[in-house]
Amino acid sequence: MNRISILLISFIAIAAFSCSAVLSSKNEWSVSSPDGRLCMILKLDSKTGKIGYSAMMRNGKDTVTLIGSSPLGIILKNQSFMADLDFSHAAEIRTINDEYTLASGKQLVNKATAKEISVSFKNIYKETITIIMRAYNDGLAFRYYLPKKENTTHIITADLTGFNIPEGSKAWLQPYDKIKRYSPAYEKYYTEVLSGIKAPDTEGWCFPALFEINNHWILITEADHDGTSPAFHLSPDAEEGTYNLRQPESKEAENTGNNLTTTTLPWKSPWRVIIASDSLDGIIQSQLVNNVARPPINIDFSWVKPGRSSWSWWSDRSSSRNADKLKSFIDLSS
Known part of the structure; x- marks a missing residue:
């Protein structure tokens, strides 16, 4: 094989992974981290109108699937963004540059750079949902955005987000508590299990969830709650390797509120965060949860020591x- 052929094959291989720009496919969009190692792909099934995503990491010449094909979508009390969606538009990929200082924590002065893309779809009622995806060098994040301006209160009855973990991966998961006087309290021990193993109780598993996938590590969690959405956890069953989001249990509200997301519009969901690294050191050192969180507004921290x-x-x-x-x-x- 001559040098030109080798160079051509190498170029094709790199181009196949690199997804720093919108893909040419009409029903596929992607974004990659600034260093090009992490990639998140969003797909629209032209037959069902359902949307889903996957995530990969490049390790030298190899590409490791971190999250396999996984579902996206939400259902409101009066309409659905689960299926029968049509592509509306995709914004140009933009660069996010943030600098911030924390009052305390493992790293006080922080700089964060990411690539972001927003892709919008319309349901059968011509209402819009936007998927916002970000890729940092240490992980990926995505959220839902309903841009319509409306003072009417909406209830989101289901969040269809899932995380498909490749078969044979190891998991370190905390069982979710049964609803009692002083629980859930996130006080149970984390357990090492094979991914896909059913939770010991029907309530499922807690966030954050740690997985080792082909000698790579990911930690899945949430960030940037604004008070409209409760804290989610993971379903007890991972059918075909997919851990689905689960709303808080109904009794957790204790008759003082709603265990479902209740909001006016526009509305943004919490970020769903996937911290990714070749080692546990990278998971521990990551500031991704802080990076995607909004800064506090009009709060004086000068008195905090x-x-x-x-x-x-x-x-x-x-x-x-x-x-x-x-x-x-x-x-x-x-």
């Missing part, structure tokens, strides 16, 4: 009522 703290609850639940037991924790924090 972060310092060391310790709490005895985890090691000795009754110690909070015993001054002598708490002295050692006070000494530790001083």
Whole structure:
């Protein structure tokens, strides 16, 4: 094989993975991270009108599927964005550059760069839903956006988002609590299982969820809640490897509110975040959850003086009522 042929094959291989621009296919759009290693692809099924996505990482010459073909969509009480969708338009890919300083945390001064694309679809009622996708060097994020301006309250009865984890992957998952007086409290232990294993209880699994996929790591969670959407968790069954989002259990509202997303329009869902790395170090070091969160507005943090703290609850639940037991924790924090 001559040098020109080798170069041509190499170029085709790189082009096949690179998705920094909108793909030529009418029903396929994508965005890649600034370094070109991470890629998220959005697809519209021309027969069913359903939308879905997948995510990949390039590792040298190899391409690793992080998230296989997974469903997207939402259902409102009065209409659906589940199927029968038609493509409306796609915005040009834009670059996101953010700089911010935290009052506390693992890294105070932060810079974040991402590529973003927004793709809009219309349902049978000609109402619009937009999928916003971002690709950072350390992960991917996506959210739903309903741009219509309307003061009428809408209830989102189902979020169809799923995460298809490749077969044979390892998972570290926390079982979701049953609804009791003091739970769910996110206090159960994380368990190492094979992905797809059914949760021990019908309530499912918690966020965040950690997976090892072909010697690569992803952590799935949510970010940037604005108060309209409750915190989701994962379904107990991962049928064909897909973990679907699950609304809070109905009894969690305790008759004080709605366990479903309730909002006027326009509305944006929380970001669904997929932190990705070759190692656990990258998962721990990632600031992706902070990167996609909106900055606080009109809040004065000048009085906050972060310092060391310790709490005895985890090691000795009754110690909070015993001054002598708490002295050692006070000494530790001083």
